[in-house]
Amino acid sequence: MxxxxxxxxxxxxxxxxxxxxxxxxxxxxxxxxxxxxxxxxxxxxxxxxxxxxxxxxxxxxxxxxxxxxxxxxxxxxxxxxxxxxxxxxxxxxxxxxxxxxxxxxxxxxxxxxxxxxxxxxxxxxxxxxxxxxxxxxxxxxMGPTDFEEFLWAMGIGKELTAKIRQWIDTGSEIDVSIGSALTRYFRKFMTVGGMPAAVQKYVDTKDYNEVWVVLASICNIIEKDALRYSDKKDRLKILACLESIPSQLAGENKTFVYKDVGKQAGREEGSTGPPWIGFTGQV
Incomplete structure (x- = not known):
């Protein structure tokens, strides 16, 4: 990529x-x-x-x-x-x-x-x-893949993305067909996320279930790092915060509030991994 x-x-x-x-x-x-x-x-x-x-x-x-x-x-x-x-x-x-x-x-x-x-x-x-x-x-x-890099991965050439950037910077009108295509790609990007391994898996398979497997693995690594680099007394609190982030950001206010940690609305009993990873619909 x-x-x-x-x-x-x-x-x-x-x-x-x-x-x-x-x-x-x-x-x-x-x-x-x-x-x-x-x-x-x-x-x-x-x-x-x-x-x-x-x-x-x-x-x-x-x-x-x-x-x-x-x-x-x-x-x-x-x-x-x-x-x-x-x-x-x-x-x-x-x-x-x-x-x-x-x-x-x-x-x-x-x-x-x-x-x-x-x-x-x-x-x-x-x-x-x-x-x-x-x-x-x-x-x-160096952070995760941004939307422009995602477009490159999806086969959109740099010359076109440069033009799109110029249109946005200058406030120029974007052709309806191009705008519709960008909206579809952005929805895909919001579903796949910016982790390079997940982006590459989607490019290779176009299968959100395969992407889920990659993202679940990444979340597991994040949890292990939280345990590895934190004080023992803080570990349960950190894991609770990680578990609470998806459901809170999916709520009406779309903000993270520490006092709401532990309120896992919409999380199915026995599920593994954050609920946002399990999305299998079409975008």
Whole structure:
């Protein structure tokens, strides 16, 4: 899928000197876009600090770029610089604050273009010998797929969407047939949502039931993250809020009110996953 952030990455590549960090919620396509972008390099290295926890010790032991590369080589991670600067991707950097701090010396070292991702709850750099890398890092927010990106995924060309944007910006009248088509696509977008995996599943299958499976999985991941990153005393409250959001936003006021948490109007007994995911009608 084509994402707008890809253009941002290309501009960064042509004038790099700082590390770039994609910052945003989980399941919004950060890993996918980084790996896709790596294909524009002759050589790239990808590590995931959440999946490969032993690599955290490399960054926890030193903040020196040469030592980091040397220690990574002991873990069978090689960097080929024979044909120019390779790309070094660090995924899940929020799980290792000292790796986030190391982006400064790695960017200054310059033997690799540095690209990383951070997901909530974010990362706070360590103190002392591992200071903040700010000034050497370009932070770029990456969210879910927006409506224009959804149109691209549905096969609507960029030239047409650019014209539509121009018509809207200038307040020009939009042809009735085009307006009707946009309304249909927008209804689909409101049903599928902006999570890239769900959008891709709809593009591939045109089946809302298949989309439901993807969204249910994402909701499950969100719930697990809520348990993983919160204090034990707050976990039930957080899960109750998550469960209450769909029914509250579907109400007349379409707002979230904390005192109404737990009032699951319209939720069937024994159902799994938020009720908005179970929509199977036609749009």
């Amino acid at each position: 084509d994402r707008k952030v890809h253009d941002t990455l290309l501009k960064w590549k042509s004038s790099s000197g700082r590390a770039l960090v994609l910052e945003g919620p989980r399941q919004t396509g950060k890993t996918f876009i980084m790996k896709e972008f790596s294909e524009s390099y002759h050589y790239s290295v990808y590590i995931d600090l959440e999946e490969n926890k032993k690599l955290k010790t490399v960054f926890e032991q030193t903040n020196d770029a040469s030592e980091i590369y040397e220690k990574l080589s002991y873990n069978r991670i090689r960097f080929d610089t024979s044909s120019g600067d390779p790309l070094f991707i660090i995924d899940g950097i929020q799980s290792c604050p000292r790796a986030f701090s190391a982006l400064k010396p790695l960017a200054v070292d310059g033997r690799c273009d540095m690209l990383a991702s951070v997901s909530p709850p974010g990362v706070e750099p360590s103190e002392g010998d591992f200071p903040s890398p700010m000034g050497y890092v370009q932070m770029v927010e």
